[in-house]
Amino acid sequence: MTRLKSDVRHPIHVSxxxxxxxxxxxxxxxxxxxxxxxxxxxxxxxxxxxxxxxACTVVVDGMLTRSCLTLAAQVDGCEIKTVEGLxxxxxxxxxxxxxxxxxxxxxxxxxxAGILMSLDHYLARxxxxxxxxxxxxxxxxxxxxxxYTPIIQAALEAAAQLASSKKETxxx
Amino acid sequence: MKPPAFDYLRAETVGDVLxxxxxxxxxxxxxxxxxxxxxxxxxxxxxxxxxxxxxRIRELRKIxxxxxxxxxxxxxxxxxxxxxxxxxxxxxxVALALPCVGHMQTRSRGTICGSLAHADPSAEMPLALxxxxxxxxxxxxxxxxxxxxxxxxxxxxxxxxxxDELIEGISLPxxxxxxxxxxEVARRHGDFAIVACAATKTPSGVRLAVGGVADVPTxxxxxxxxxxxxxxxxxxxxxxxxxxxDVHATAxxxxxxxxxxxxxxxxxxxx
Numbered sequence: 001m002t003r004l005k006s007d008v009r010h011p012i013h014v015s016x017x018x019x020x021x022x023x024x025x026x027x028x029x030x031x032x033x034x035x036x037x038x039x040x041x042x043x044x045x046x047x048x049x050x051x052x053x054x055a056c057t058v059v060v061d062g063m064l065t066r067s068c069l070t071l072a073a074q075v076d077g078c079e080i081k082t083v084e085g086l087x088x089x090x091x092x093x094x095x096x097x098x099x100x101x102x103x104x105x106x107x108x109x110x111x112x113a114g115i116l117m118s119l120d121h122y123l124a125r126x127x128x129x130x131x132x133x134x135x136x137x138x139x140x141x142x143x144x145x146x147x148y149t150p151i152i153q154a155a156l157e158a159a160a161q162l163a164s165s166k167k168e169t170x171x172x
Numbered sequence: 173m174k175p176p177a178f179d180y181l182r183a184e185t186v187g188d189v190l191x192x193x194x195x196x197x198x199x200x201x202x203x204x205x206x207x208x209x210x211x212x213x214x215x216x217x218x219x220x221x222x223x224x225x226x227x228r229i230r231e232l233r234k235i236x237x238x239x240x241x242x243x244x245x246x247x248x249x250x251x252x253x254x255x256x257x258x259x260x261x262x263x264x265x266v267a268l269a270l271p272c273v274g275h276m277q278t279r280s281r282g283t284i285c286g287s288l289a290h291a292d293p294s295a296e297m298p299l300a301l302x303x304x305x306x307x308x309x310x311x312x313x314x315x316x317x318x319x320x321x322x323x324x325x326x327x328x329x330x331x332x333x334x335x336d337e338l339i340e341g342i343s344l345p346x347x348x349x350x351x352x353x354x355x356e357v358a359r360r361h362g363d364f365a366i367v368a369c370a371a372t373k374t375p376s377g378v379r380l381a382v383g384g385v386a387d388v389p390t391x392x393x394x395x396x397x398x399x400x401x402x403x404x405x406x407x408x409x410x411x412x413x414x415x416x417x418d419v420h421a422t423a424x425x426x427x428x429x430x431x432x433x434x435x436x437x438x439x440x441x442x443x
Contacts, residue, residue: 001190006177027180030214049173054277062281063251069210071279073180074203074225104370115381118277130329139362160423 004073012076016041017085025072032056033066034072035082036087043113047142054141057114058082060120083113086120098121099158100151107145114142119155127163132157175213179222183229186311187337192224194313197335203227205249207274207282208290232281232340237262243342250279250287250297262346265304265370268354269296275362285339288324291331294364294384296356298325300391303370303381306344313338320344324346326386347372355433356384359420366421367429371437378442380406380434385426386411396442406434 004010010025014040023038030049035041035058047055049068056067059081076133086094093101096119115138123129123136134155138148183189193200201220203209204227212218226232232247233258242262244253250273253259253266259265273279273287273296287297288308288328301321308319309331310333324332333339356368368383374393381391393404410430415423 001184002182004180004182006179011344020184026177027215028175028177030174033174049214051207051278057277057288063249064277066207066277066390068214069278071180071206071210071223073182073225122276134427136189137276139360142279 015079029072031070032067046157054114055111057117096158099154103150103154105150105154111143176219183222190313196222204286205282207278240341243343244284246285250282258412264354267298272296291329299383299389302391308336309341311340328387353437353440369433371441373441379422379436406431
């Protein structure tokens with residue numbers, strides 16, 4: 001049993017995109033704020049802060065997770081994957097990210113990090129999705145720019161590409 | 173917004189949780205998947221002094237099938253139950269309703285029992301519990317008790333749980349040889365329902381349970397009714413639920429949905 005006092009910052013250790021990292025958090029610190037302010041991983045965006053918009057979606061121990069509905073204290077010792085972990089290298093985009101660019105599946109980009117995390121997680125487990133499944137998945141995200149259609153096209157094209165060529169994962 | 177300050181207790185055993193609840197009572201809240209409670213904290217609708225995280229307690233993460241029931245522990249996530257291979261056969265109504273609970277991104281962490289503890293009148297799991305006549309298993313440092321679904325929900329976001337009690341799990345009956353139907357209307361898929369209905373065939377007729385209209389999910393049993401007798405019964409039920417206007421829908425629209433969905437579902441289960 002571990003009890004963390006409310007007015008003290010406590011050390012939190014996680015694996016972020018495969019790298020062991022640490023920061024400090026009060027019990028009330030949200031994972032979204034911990035990622036951005038303590039770990040400097042500002043790719044995860046904060047939208048509504050009550051679990052509705054999906055902008056802050058990350059993957060914790062293989063589970064899609066609203067980082068605004070999760071405390072940093074809850075994920076101590078967990079493996080976290082964020083949008084920073086999607087690109088194979090600093091100057092290269094992954095297959096899904098390339099498809100987003102080709103299809104104009106983002107405009108302002110605020111919602112994009114969360115949507116990419118959901119799709120990356122889903123396509124890894126469901127390599128041959130149909131459109132209805134992608135739509136169901138996207139119901140957990142709000143996008144005010146695209147009207148979703150280009151996002152669906154990008155997701156389906158990325159899925160087909162990933163299925164046809166498991167090796168080619170970058171544009172380099 | 174950000175949550176107010178609280179202490180955080182990572183419980184390793186059920187005993188840790190019960191001790192914490194016995195000591196702090198209403199100042200403590202149990203944190204499971206957090207998909208309802210964290211939103212309440214962020215909006216400062218809840219201001220507990222202590223959060224007790226139960227998700228590292230292995231014994232609460234079990235789905236157990238007995239001869240005539242399925243017992244679902246407090247740590248079982250909605251996605252865990254959806255992935256349970258026996259779900260469609262043992263709990264067909266839950267298999268129909270669960271995909272409508274939130275979104276894939278919230279079912280991955282949200283728990284079944286957390287949804288019941290939150291007791292939103294529009295939520296699907298409270299409706300399923302009432303429709304099936306399940307029980308809530310409550311435990312405090314002093315005692316254990318089982319509360320029938322119809323007695324558990326006491327009002328909008330209110331339950332019969334005492335401040336020192338943990339919802340240790342729920343028990344849902346496995347009902348063989350029946351038919352089940354579920355349907356809801358929401359603004360978007362995954363939103364809380366404007367009206368949600370579940371119907372089951374019973375030995376003497378049919379049961380219809382309705383969520384999203386009254387303050388608590390409400391079930392009604394009827395003998396086998398048809399034609400205008402069924403219409404009259406549904407109309408009376410729709411009015412008795414005391415629908416109110418809100419930003420999502422008018423009371424009249426809600427009554428209409430109860431009548432129309434109710435009739436469809438009863439037709440489906442009695443076919």
